[in-house]
Amino acid sequence: MLLTSYFLAALAIALAWPTPLALSKAKWITRAPVQAVLLWQAIALGGGLSMIGSMLVWGLTPLGDNLISALHGGWRLLMGDPGVQYPGVVHLFALSTAFLFGFHLVLTLIRAAWRTSRQRAKHRQLLLLLSNPSETRPNTLVIDHDMPVAYCVPGISNSVTVLSRGLLTQLTPEEQQAVITHERSHLDQRHDLLILAFTAWNEALPWLPTSKLALEAVRQLIEMLADDRALERVNRQTLLKAIVTVATAAAVEESTSANNSANAQLVGMPGGEVSSRRLQRLLSPENSLNRPSRILVLTSTVLLLACPTGLLIAPTLLSWN
C-alpha cells in the first residue's frame, strides 16, 4: 500500500508537469491529431486519478493491506468497532483531502456544464428570432448579415449550424462545403464535450499552468480534426481560401469594434506559435505518423489510464512480498 501510494504520487507529478509540457511542444501531434487528443485525455484523467489515488491509498495504509480490506476497516472504524486501530491525524488529513479534491473536480465539471448549457439556450433563443432555416440544408440556420460567419451550437438533439448570408454570397459552393463539413464534424464528434471537460479541468486547477496548456492544445487539435474531415470532401486550396475569407472578415470586425475586443483576443487566442500550426499543416502537408509510432502513442494512452486504475483496485500489485 505504501509503495503504491508513492508510485501514484510520482505518476501524478509526472502527469501534472513534465508530460503536458513535453506534449505541448511535440512536433508529431499535427501528424496524428486523433491520437494526440486521446493522449491528452488520458493525461488529464490519469493525472486526476493518480492524484486522488495516491492520497487515498496512503491515507488508508494503516487500515488494511489492500483497498477492499482498508475500506472495510474504515467502515468498522466508523461503526465504532474498538478492534480497529485509529489511523492518526495525518492519514485522516490525506483521506479528507482526497475526498475534497474529488468532489471539487466533479462539482467544477457540473458547474461548467450547467453554465454552458444555459448560455447555449440563451443564444439559441435569440437565434430563433433572428434567423431563418436554410432552404437547402438540414439543421442549418441562416442569419441575415453581410459578414461571412459560420459556427455551430452543439446540443444533445438540437445541434444546429449557423451560417450568415455574407458567407453564402462571398464563398463559392465548394468553399461553403468546406466550412459546413468542418462545422458538422465538430458537432458529430462532440468536440464541445471535450472542450467542456478541459475547460472545467482548467477552472478546477487554475494554479496548475499545464491545465491551460492542455486546453489550448485540445482546442487546436479539434480544429485539425475538423479540417481533416473537410479535406475528405474538398481540396486544401479550397479549405484555405474559405478560412482566409472568414478569418479576414472577422479580424476586420474585431479591430473596428470596441477596444475590449483586443483584450478578448489576447485571452482567447494566446500563443501565436501554437495557433498557427493548424495553418502550417494545411500549407505544407505532412505525412501522417507511421503505424509503429501511432501504436506506441495508443499504448501509452492505455497504460496511463490502466496503471492508476489497476493500482487503485489492487494496490498490493506493487509490493515487496
Added chain:
Amino acid sequence: MASLGDLERSVMDLLWDSAEPLTANDLRDDLAALGTDAKELAVTTVLTVLARLEKKGLVERERSTRPHRYAACSSREDHTVGLLNEALGSAQDREAVLARFIGGITADEAASLRAILDSVKSA
C-alpha cells in the same frame, strides 16, 4: 394554432418593423392581417407572449398609457450584431458554447495566409 415560439417570432418581427410602440390589440390585428389562423388568436394570448418576451429582456412596456404599449428593446440589427459578436468573440469559455470555423486564427495570421494564397494564385 401556431406555437408560442412562432408567435414570439411574429410579434418581435412586428415590433422591430414598427416605428412606434404597439398595444396588444394593435399586435393582434397585425397578426390577423398576416393571415395565419388569426381568428383563434385572443388578446390574452398576445399578452402572454409579450410577457414572456418582456421577461427575456427583448420587449419594453410603456406603463404610462392605458392600454400598455410595447416596443422592442433594441433593433433587429443590434441583436444580430450581438449574436455574431458572441460567435466571434473569444471569451474564455465561448468555444465550449459554440464552435467557430476560424477558431484560433489571429488577424496577423489571416493577413499572411492571404498573402501566401495570392502569391500562389499569381504564380
